[in-house]
Amino acid sequence: xxxxxxxxxxxxxxxxxxxxxxxxxxxxxxxxxxxxxxxxxxxxxxxxxxxxxxxxxxxxxxxxxxxxxxxxxxxxxxxxxxxxxxxxxxxxxxxxxxxxxxxxxxxxxxxxxxxxxxxxxxxxxxxxxxxxxxxxxxxxxxxxxxxxxxxxxxxxxxxxxxxxxxxxxxxxxxxxxxxxxxxxxxxxxxxxxxxxxxxxxxxxxxxxxxxxxxxxxxxxxxxxxxxxxxxxxxxxxxxxxxxxxxxxxxxxxxxxxxxxxxxxxxxxxxxxxxxxxxxxxxxxxxxxxxxxxxxxxxxxxxxxxxxxxxxxxxxxxxxxxxxxxxxxxxxxxxxxxxxxxxxxxxxxxxxxxxxxxxxxxxxxxxxxxxxxxxxxxxxxxxxxxxxxxxxxxxxxxxxxxxxxxxxxxxxxxxxxxxxxxxxxxxxxxxxxxxxxxxxxxxxxxxxxxxxxxxxxxxxxxxxxxxxxxxxxxxxxxxxxxxx
Amino acid sequence: xxxxxxxxxxxxxxxxxxxxxxxxxxxxxxxxxxxxxxxxxxxxxxxxxxxxxxxxxxxxxxxxxxxxxxxxxxxxxxxxxxxxxxxxxxxxxxxxxx
Numbered sequence: 001x002x003x004x005x006x007x008x009x010x011x012x013x014x015x016x017x018x019x020x021x022x023x024x025x026x027x028x029x030x031x032x033x034x035x036x037x038x039x040x041x042x043x044x045x046x047x048x049x050x051x052x053x054x055x056x057x058x059x060x061x062x063x064x065x066x067x068x069x070x071x072x073x074x075x076x077x078x079x080x081x082x083x084x085x086x087x088x089x090x091x092x093x094x095x096x097x098x099x100x101x102x103x104x105x106x107x108x109x110x111x112x113x114x115x116x117x118x119x120x121x122x123x124x125x126x127x128x129x130x131x132x133x134x135x136x137x138x139x140x141x142x143x144x145x146x147x148x149x150x151x152x153x154x155x156x157x158x159x160x161x162x163x164x165x166x167x168x169x170x171x172x173x174x175x176x177x178x179x180x181x182x183x184x185x186x187x188x189x190x191x192x193x194x195x196x197x198x199x200x201x202x203x204x205x206x207x208x209x210x211x212x213x214x215x216x217x218x219x220x221x222x223x224x225x226x227x228x229x230x231x232x233x234x235x236x237x238x239x240x241x242x243x244x245x246x247x248x249x250x251x252x253x254x255x256x257x258x259x260x261x262x263x264x265x266x267x268x269x270x271x272x273x274x275x276x277x278x279x280x281x282x283x284x285x286x287x288x289x290x291x292x293x294x295x296x297x298x299x300x301x302x303x304x305x306x307x308x309x310x311x312x313x314x315x316x317x318x319x320x321x322x323x324x325x326x327x328x329x330x331x332x333x334x335x336x337x338x339x340x341x342x343x344x345x346x347x348x349x350x351x352x353x354x355x356x357x358x359x360x361x362x363x364x365x366x367x368x369x370x371x372x373x374x375x376x377x378x379x380x381x382x383x384x385x386x387x388x389x390x391x392x393x394x395x396x397x398x399x400x401x402x403x404x405x406x407x408x409x410x411x412x413x414x415x416x417x418x419x420x421x422x423x424x425x426x427x428x429x430x431x432x433x434x435x436x437x438x439x440x441x442x443x444x445x446x447x448x449x450x451x452x453x454x455x456x457x458x459x460x461x462x463x464x465x466x467x468x469x470x471x472x473x474x475x476x477x478x479x480x481x482x483x
Numbered sequence: 484x485x486x487x488x489x490x491x492x493x494x495x496x497x498x499x500x501x502x503x504x505x506x507x508x509x510x511x512x513x514x515x516x517x518x519x520x521x522x523x524x525x526x527x528x529x530x531x532x533x534x535x536x537x538x539x540x541x542x543x544x545x546x547x548x549x550x551x552x553x554x555x556x557x558x559x560x561x562x563x564x565x566x567x568x569x570x571x572x573x574x575x576x577x578x579x580x581x
Contacts, residue, residue: 044500
């Protein structure tokens with residue numbers, strides 16, 4: 001029989017002391033010796049047939065004890081857990097083992113404790129959802145701009161025009177050339193980087209060619225930006241280039257005047273007044289959605305940082321940091337930089353980096369635990385069907401990268417991410433309902449015990465970018481608005 | 484009969500599955516000098532291990548041959564095995580721990 005005593009430790013952990021009586025300890029050692037015997041060849045004995053005393057003599061007691069640890073950590077540990085009625089949240093760690101008598105102390109991490117506080121009593125703040133005439137005017141002006149027509153003109157180029165040009169720049173044997181590209185001429189004062197080109201273009205007539213000298217950096221940076229290498233100091237800095245420019249055509253922008261005609265062009269509107277009304281309502285809707293979204297985000301923030309009391313075992317935190325680190329390592333690898341080099345460049349030790357990450361990871365962990373708990377209390381869950389459907393829509397919008405997208409989504413990490421995203425979106429919708437006072441009271445049966453939930457989101461990739469989550473939420477919020 | 488000291492008579496204890504089984508029946512198995520007889524084995528075991536021997540059986544183990552080309556070569560020499568039965572209740576410790 002086992003004698004099990006438990007002693008609560010800080011941060012959701014329990015120190016479990018298990019005493020094993022001699023007979024059982026003996027059994028454990030014998031079994032361990034037998035396992036060793038099957039693995040080695042001892043002359044005179046078939047594998048597994050050598051007596052205990054011989055194994056002790058050959059390999060020493062230590063070896064047998066070590067082998068016996070496997071059982072201790074497995075069978076005995078499980079039995080002890082059952083007796084103590086504990087459910088470990090993550091693999092436990094052996095703190096101490098002493099033989100004769102056999103006593104082991106195990107640190108068992110328990111599930112995180114999350115007290116949410118009375119989040120259901122939170123309500124939307126009143127917000128003045130007003131749209132000023134100026135905002136409508138601005139919006140209309142934007143629409144005007146968007147639907148402006150371009151007309152080819154025969155005069156020198158001016159600011160605001162669109163020109164079609166060919167361009168060739170040469171410097172030290174390096175060339176940069178573009179054929180018949182269209183660029184719009186902005187104000188050179190506002191775009192200092194391209195001022196040299198813009199100033200040259202202004203005043204050129206259709207068909208005109210010019211050769212001039214300007215810094216080559218203008219072009220090389222453009223190529224850099226295209227290849228996605230940021231931050232690298234262009235080695236072409238400071239060099240001048242001989243540039244040849246030819247203007248093929250100049251187009252002038254024609255903005256349609258704001259009148260009933262314009263309104264009719266926009267669709268089902270008879271008068272400008274109707275269009276204005278439409279713009280007003282859609283602006284209000286957008287503002288309302290933004291406001292609600294912001295409120296939900298604030299509410300989550302508030303529950304997380306003010307209302308909720310969250311505790312979790314250190315293992316959870318460490319493994320989250322581990323995941324973050326391996327994510328970082330992978331990203332660095334893609335850039336062709338080993339982690340060691342990165343650390344040296346940052347002049348940090350691995351431990352320092354981990355410590356730096358800790359507050360961030362803690363915050364993320366807190367947030368995800370809170371969201372999880374809300375999901376659990378509200379009885380929200382994500383069905384496999386939904387995950388598949390989500391992946392299908394992802395695939396449908398992925399275009400020619402379809403296969404990659406599906407593959408990465410179906411990986412373990414990908415599925416977890418999708419699962420997490422979907423749940424997150426659901427929680428946000430529910431929170432919005434709560435804030436609006438539209439959510440139904442929860443009864444006990446409704447709040448599901450979603451067991452597998454704890455694991456995946458507990459292991460939620462710490463490096464999960466916020467972007468996809470937000471994007472998804474937007475979509476969902478928008479569609480829920482429509483109903 | 485060759486004059487052999489007890490330590491010359493007993494060469495080594497045999498520690499095999501079979502000898503482990505025999506030990507449970509109070510029988511211990513040794514490799515002994517091929518020249519030794521049962522009496523010498525009895526005396527040697529009694530003297531070395533300070534026990535009473537009730538019975539000794541000896542077996543001459545044949546040499547093992549191998550082939551090297553067309554030649555027959557000896558792979559392991561002939562040796563003598565002795566199974567020694569002790570008086571009830573006695574035992575030889577070395578089988579418990581060599």
